[in-house]
Amino acid sequence: xxxxxxxxxxxxxxxxxxxxxxxxxxxxxxxxxxxxxxxxxxxxxxxxxxxxxxxxxxxxxxxxxxxxxxxxxxxxxxxxxxxxxxxxxxxxxxxxxxxxxxxxxxxxxxxxxxxxxxxxxxxxxxxxxxxx
Amino acid sequence: xxxxxxxxxxxxxxxxxxxxxxxxxxxxxxxxxxxxxxxxxxxxxxxxxxxxxxxxxxxxxxxxxxxxxxxxxxxxxxxxxxxxxxxxxxxxxxxxxxxxxxxxxxxxxxxxxxxxxxxxxxxxxxxx
Numbered sequence: 001x002x003x004x005x006x007x008x009x010x011x012x013x014x015x016x017x018x019x020x021x022x023x024x025x026x027x028x029x030x031x032x033x034x035x036x037x038x039x040x041x042x043x044x045x046x047x048x049x050x051x052x053x054x055x056x057x058x059x060x061x062x063x064x065x066x067x068x069x070x071x072x073x074x075x076x077x078x079x080x081x082x083x084x085x086x087x088x089x090x091x092x093x094x095x096x097x098x099x100x101x102x103x104x105x106x107x108x109x110x111x112x113x114x115x116x117x118x119x120x121x122x123x124x125x126x127x128x129x130x131x132x
Numbered sequence: 133x134x135x136x137x138x139x140x141x142x143x144x145x146x147x148x149x150x151x152x153x154x155x156x157x158x159x160x161x162x163x164x165x166x167x168x169x170x171x172x173x174x175x176x177x178x179x180x181x182x183x184x185x186x187x188x189x190x191x192x193x194x195x196x197x198x199x200x201x202x203x204x205x206x207x208x209x210x211x212x213x214x215x216x217x218x219x220x221x222x223x224x225x226x227x228x229x230x231x232x233x234x235x236x237x238x239x240x241x242x243x244x245x246x247x248x249x250x251x252x253x254x255x256x257x258x259x260x
Binding site: 014018022028029032033036037062066077078079080081082083 | 217218221222225228229236237238241242
């Protein structure tokens with residue numbers, strides 16, 4: 001049986017208009033910003049999206065990673081790069097966030113919510129014990 | 133002709149309001165000299181004072197930056213200048229552009245004040 005217990009919680013709220021403005025800056029800025037914040041997997045999806053969905057996507061990714069950052073130990077915060085982490089879904093369709101270079105036996109549950117132009121993200125960090 | 137008069141009249145009125153926040157775009161000129169010529173005359177080396185002046189000028193371009201206490205080397209982006217984490221990412225990216233360098237997130241996290249940022253930029257051999 002798998003058992004896990006909570007070792008961290010993080011939350012972030014952001015207005016979509018923040019990214020709306022940043023993506024309007026033009027030049028190489030949008031390209032550099034998306035590469036800085038999004039994991040290569042996320043970048044593929046981002047580049048296929050348009051309009052409001054595109055802005056919501058990067059805003060959701062930012063909020064998730066800011067929330068995640070708050071759950072990490074200081075040493076891991078010092079190593080933190082936005083574009084190493086990506087959002088995904090488990091077998092039950094529940095979102096989580098992960099970094100392929102993070103080797104601790106842990107999991108990061110993610111929950112997002114929207115209202116008008118606000119996006120809020122919560123991350124729950126859990127330590128896993130297998131075969132308990 | 134009347135229409136043209138109106139046009140030039142209104143465009144003169146409108147124009148000033150269009151000049152909103154324009155960040156300095158000098159980098160392109162400053163860093164784009166022919167790479168094979170080392171032109172000391174054209175490109176003054178990056179001194180601490182010069183870097184400081186350019187960072188402060190860039191920060192002053194942000195409406196959101198609170199300048200009531202002035203911007204000094206001790207100014208913290210978040211605590212003194214009123215920026216949040218996303219603003220700091222934006223500033224860091226503008227600094228990358230301004231000084232022609234790369235500042236990864238994990239390095240950027242250590243840059244809490246204007247002074248620390250100047251030190252970081254001066255430590256980058258490619259900064260110009």
